[in-house]
Every structure is written in C-alpha cells, then in structure tokens.
Amino acid sequence: MSSRPPPQFSLILLPTLQCDADCEYCFEKKGAPPLRPGQLPEIFAKIFAFMDERNSHELHVNWQGGEILTLSPAWLEEARELIQRTADTHRKQVKHFLQSNLIGYSPDWQPVITGMFGKSIGSSVDYPNRHRKVKGGAVKDFNSIWLERADAARKSGNHLGVIAVPSADTIEAGGETFYDHFTRVLGISDFQLNTPFAGGSANTVKTGYPLDPERLGVFFTELVDVWMEQGYSEGVRIGPFDQLLAFFLDEPYVLPCIWHRNCADNFICIHPEGHLAQCDCWVASYPEYRFGNIFENGSLAAILGASPARQRFLARPAEIIQHQDCIDCEFLGICHGGCPIRAYSVQGNLYDKDPYCPTYLTVFRHMRKVAARLAKGAGQEETGAAVPNRDENMMEGIGLLSEGGIRAS
C-alpha cells in the first residue's frame, strides 16, 4: 500500500542566524541574537497544545540556522532536555533532525549528534562550488574544509546526507560528472538536489535564478540515468528522484515539501526572536509574510488563526487550482503547484505556480518511465505508459461500499 506522509507536525527551528559560512545565494537576513534554551519550554508548550487540536502526536524538529554548530554542545544538550520534559508533559513524541554546514564540527559534538540526532547529519555541498564560502574565506576553500569535517564525522560513525543546489555550471558539467564527484570524490551515497531561487536581498548571483527550467530538467534526467546505471542497485540514494521512483513503484515514499498538497498544513518555522513563518525561506527575509510571534499572548492556534499571511498560505493551492493550468496536469497529485517561495521569488505573487514546473514535468515523466522499466524487469506487467499505483483496497471491487460502507477500506 502506498504510504502518504504520516500525520506528524514539523517545526523548522532556527535557534540562531549566526553562520560561519557566507554563501552568495543565501536568502537569510542575519543579525538576530540567538534563542535562549530557557525560552524553549514556552515555545514547545504552545506547539504541543496546537498539535493537540490537530490530533498530531509526533513532532519533527528540524534544527537549522544560521548554523547550529555555532551554538555549543551544552546549549543543545540543555535544549534537548527542556524539550523532552515539555513533550513528556504533553505526551508527545519528538524527533530531532540536524542540518549543518559542518564547518564547526569537532569530536566535542559527537555526544549531541549521537544522543539527539541519532548519528545522522544533513549537510550541504555543491558541484562545482561557485557560491559556498567559509566566512572571510574563498569559494575554493569551502569544499576542502567541508570534506575534512565530513570525513571526521563519518569516521565517528555518522550518516551523512547532503543537499546540493545546482547552478548553471552544474548543468554545464552534466549528470555524469556531477554524479562522479558526489559518489567517488566526496564518497556520498545519500544526496538530494534542491532548485535555487532568488530569495531574500538581491545580488548578482541571484539574478541568474531561476535556472533555465528545461535545461535543468534535462540535467536531472541525465543524472537519474547515471544513477540507475551505476548506483541504484548499490544503494546510492538521490532525492527527490528516489522518492518519486518509490511512488511510481507503489512503495512507501515521502515527497519533499515543495510537492506537498499544502505545506502550510504540515509545518511552521520559528525565528530566534520568536517570529513565526511558513519556513526558513520566509521567516528571516520577508517580515511582511510572518504569521506573528510565538511569544505573543494567546495560543499558537489563535496567533495563526489571526494571521492574514497564514491565511494566504493556506489558500494558495485552492487559488492555484482555479487560476493556473495545474488542474489539467497529469501529475497534480504529486505536485499541487509546487513551492510558494520559488513562485514568489519570480513574480512577487504567492499564487503563481512554481517556476520550475517544466523541470518537474520532465522529471515526473522520466521517473515514471524508469519505474515502468524497473517493474517490467522485475517481472511485473507493464500496462501502457503508466505503472499502476493503487492502494490495496482498489483491487477489492466494491469492498469500499459493501456492508460497512467506506469503513471497510
């Protein structure tokens, strides 16, 4: 049976905006003082109460910055304890996820990474690196520093997942070169590609965004083909292609947030000063799109309910479906118009569809074909262009209706 994302709630927590990197495409406006651990019980009590109203029992906390490792291990240890205590009071489950550029990684961090993050680290690196820099350093230094820290982290037994943001030069390099760099040179077997967008304050780098969506789509299909040929059966994972493949193969999948039916249903972001917004792309750079502040009086539900900005986010998919051409798209069910920040960063209109729509279409079609080939190779019947993707109850005839109505499903 296909699995939809579980009914958990996610928090993108930015406890600090301080960063030891200085990437040219960064969308965050820095400068706020870090959150204090003592503020966390109030924050999480409000979040858990909000989850009660939604019947959500599990919270995923995505620790992002700024850079988390500019805080101290002791800060994180205290935070973890305070959050867990609050969660126990509210009978909630909490899972923590770490996103770090690894520049500040040292063995001192290992107890926190083991105990709080389950020896799993999400990091970021590009190929070719054009825009990531260590603060005060040069682009050329970033990769060597990153690789040194990544090796140290891996030697301590951590799993490393990496996000890469392609540039025009990435497209120029081609899928095979890119794949070779990540898997052979960097030794990465779990990575994900995110599309760049011109968020936050303008600069010359961002004027090149969005990338040419057609060319990016071709690059992605090249990369997928190399991956299928060289790494898929060896256990290499490349997101979001691996999740799309799982979807078309009728296996459990979790699609990235850009393709959720409505990202405003599932998560929220908190700024070091308590500002609330849809995600990290919005909270530090677009004050006019904030939903309020978690430290205001009243429940989180009340704060969000009173926010016109939040209502605009909630309304976005319904607006898109009425005014864009998404309703006629065969992949509506796995896209829903794409990402709001990517749309907004191009036209300044939240209700536009994602400018990478042509890229997504190319990728969806390609992954469907790849899945069909895999299914056929596995001895399953290939039925035309589509791989059947049906929940088990779909094969039960009127089982949905007979004796017990839709409960029977």
Added chain:
Amino acid sequence: MPAGAMLFAPVQMAEKFPGHRLVARSGDPSSFQELLGADGLKRVEYLQLTNLDADPSPLMKWDSVLPIELVMREPGREFPRLYAYARLLDRGPVRVSIPAADGIEKAVKLAASLHFSVKIIPGQPEPGQVEHLIHLTDFYLTNPTITQPIEFFHSLFFAMLNNLDTTLWEILEKEPTRFCFVTDDGQMAANEPRQIPALEIRSEKAAEIKSGRKENHHSPSQSVMNRHKTCAVCTYSRWCRGFFKYPSADYSCTAVFPLFEYLFTAAAELNQDMSASVPGVQP
C-alpha cells in the same frame, strides 16, 4: 427491514432508529460529535457532511476515526474547497461524492489527486456529461498518481473484468433492499426520493422498517427490467439493471452506451493482456 440494510439519516435522528446501521448526515461538522451518543457511534458506518463551505476543524479535533463522505452539490464551485478538507485524510478514510454536473471533471481530478476516494453520482447524464465521464474514466484508468477508487468506474470495471454481476444499484448504494433513506423531515423512503421518486416498493419498505418485519421483496431492478423492454435486450443490463431509467423512465439510455462501451473495451483489453502475460497460456 432486510437484514443488514443501512439507513441514511440526519444525524439528529440517529437515536430514532435503534438497532439499525446508519450513515449519519449533517451540514454542520461539529454536530456529529455533539449528537452521536455511544450507541449511535457504534452503529454509524460513516458520516456524510453535506456542506463543504463549513469549517472542517471540528472534525480534525474529534478523535473519532469514522469514515467521512463529503457530499458535493455544485462541483464547479465547490471543488477548491477540497484542499481545506484534505487534512481529514490524516485521520481516516474520506470519500467525496460528486454529481455529474458542471465542473465534474475538475472536481473528480482534484479529489483523486488529493487521494480522496470518489463516488460519482451519474444521475441521467446528457451526452455532453457522458463525454466528461468518459474523460474521467480514461483519467482513472491511466493516471499513475491515482491511489484511491473512483466509483462507479472502479467497481463496474472490476465486475466487467471478472465477469461479475455487480450492479450500479449496489455500487452507488441505491439498492433499496440494502439501503434506505430518511429525509430531513424524518420521512422514510426506499432510497433518496430525488433519485427514485416512483419506486413502487417505497411504501412497503417504510412499513417494513417501522415494523421490523421482513416482507417479500420485489427486486427493484427486476421491476424496472420488466417495465422497460429495452433493458431485456441491452448488452449492459447485467450491470445496469435499469439504473439509468430512474428517475425519468423516458431517459434514452443510448446516451450512456459509449461509457459502458469504453469501460467494457478497457476491461476486455486488460483481460487479453493478463491472459497473454500468464506463462504457457496463449492469447
């Protein structure tokens, strides 16, 4: 009342029919929790919400996982509201019933894309509406992102594929020996009166339900078949059983033949493909 028959009743009348299985309906999402007692909850098979303009949050806050059917009246206007209801899918099964009316294609596509189950209420469709239904059949059969059934296509296709006698009366929960409808003012009807106003057995059914006695039943479909000679020679009567002759007996069934034919051809093709794929069996 026939054993196992299910009542479609307003939620505020649930307690008036003790011992019967229920589909409880209301236009107010908060009313289900407020009005259904412990006994009612045990007997309810699913809930029908008849007003999609309502705020769904009371249903989200309720810890019940009873299945829900969202009853759409004006698909062309109401379909964007499905996004507001999509979070209900996180708590349990949700189906959307959609009439063959303006906007049906958009409504069905969006509902299916959001992974709702869908029940299309065909009524007596005009040829133009049948075209929409054929487009949707194609969408259902070929779109790789659909994960939930779209009725009545699904069960009809399944019946054709597997040589079963399942009828539209059963698929669409209109079979009067199994499904009974209580109007908003508490009147008992054999089924939704708007759909089957002239069904002869209506009064008998009402008497039965009140008395709890089981009477000799006319088969509604047999009754229809007897009255419409065209049904006796119709290729699709096995699955239709006169369904499209209600509410207006003058309806020309030729309008829906292309839809039956489309499904029948697709089922035959799939059967052929499946036969060809079995090792050692020649097509």
